[in-house]
Amino acid sequence: MAFELPALPFEKNALEPFVSARTLDLHHGRHHQTYITNLNNLIAETPLENLTLTEIVRQTAGKPDMTAVFNNAAQDWNHRFYWKSLTPNGGSLPDGAFKDAVVEAFGSEDHFKTELKVAALSQFGSGWAWVVKDGDDIKIVKTSNADTPVAHDQVPLLTIDVWEHAYYIDYQNKRADYVSALIDHLLNWQFAAGNFDAAAE
Numbered sequence: 001m002a003f004e005l006p007a008l009p010f011e012k013n014a015l016e017p018f019v020s021a022r023t024l025d026l027h028h029g030r031h032h033q034t035y036i037t038n039l040n041n042l043i044a045e046t047p048l049e050n051l052t053l054t055e056i057v058r059q060t061a062g063k064p065d066m067t068a069v070f071n072n073a074a075q076d077w078n079h080r081f082y083w084k085s086l087t088p089n090g091g092s093l094p095d096g097a098f099k100d101a102v103v104e105a106f107g108s109e110d111h112f113k114t115e116l117k118v119a120a121l122s123q124f125g126s127g128w129a130w131v132v133k134d135g136d137d138i139k140i141v142k143t144s145n146a147d148t149p150v151a152h153d154q155v156p157l158l159t160i161d162v163w164e165h166a167y168y169i170d171y172q173n174k175r176a177d178y179v180s181a182l183i184d185h186l187l188n189w190q191f192a193a194g195n196f197d198a199a200a201e
């Protein structure tokens with residue numbers, strides 16, 4: 001089964017003015033589509049084509065002869081998760097078990113968001129900043145290039161894409177402005193809380 005580009009979970013202009021429709025045209029329609037096209041070409045008529053995307057990521061992680069498959073599969077996985085991590089109705093964490101765990105681990109919602117911003121800004125070059133569940137702990141981690149917590153036995157709760165293609169049209173080189181806009185307006189904490197609850201079951 002070939003993988004297909006998922007539809008965005010919001011209208012293409014719904015994140016404006018913070019993330020433009022033009023950025024989404026390129027980021028979703030071209031970059032994400034290209035990872036999927038490459039992945040489909042790489043796994044065609046191999047045993048990998050019968051696996052789920054998550055299985056492909058896990059089975060190819062850390063294998064030097066599988067780097068191209070891993071990079072494209074992981075980027076497909078990460079982008080599917082990134083679109084769900086965004087919403088026009090972002091802002092505060094919803095009350096509940098996830099927020100309680102965040103406040104316990106980080107002291108406050110504000111400090112948690114500051115740590116997330118630090119991670120997103122300190123990732124050198126292309127990569128991702130993540131909120132993950134690692135065992136019983138909520139952690140903020142960052143990964144380089146296509147790398148993903150899925151390959152490291154962590155449960156992703158939310159992600160921020162910090163590849164330049166995510167922000168260059170709207171913010172040029174100002175990654176900090178992009179990250180702040182996402183944290184202040186666009187992060188889907190309901191999605192994160194749902195992932196947290198699902199991981200606790």
Ligand code: MN3
Nearest residue numbers: 161163165166
């Ligand atoms: Mn991207």
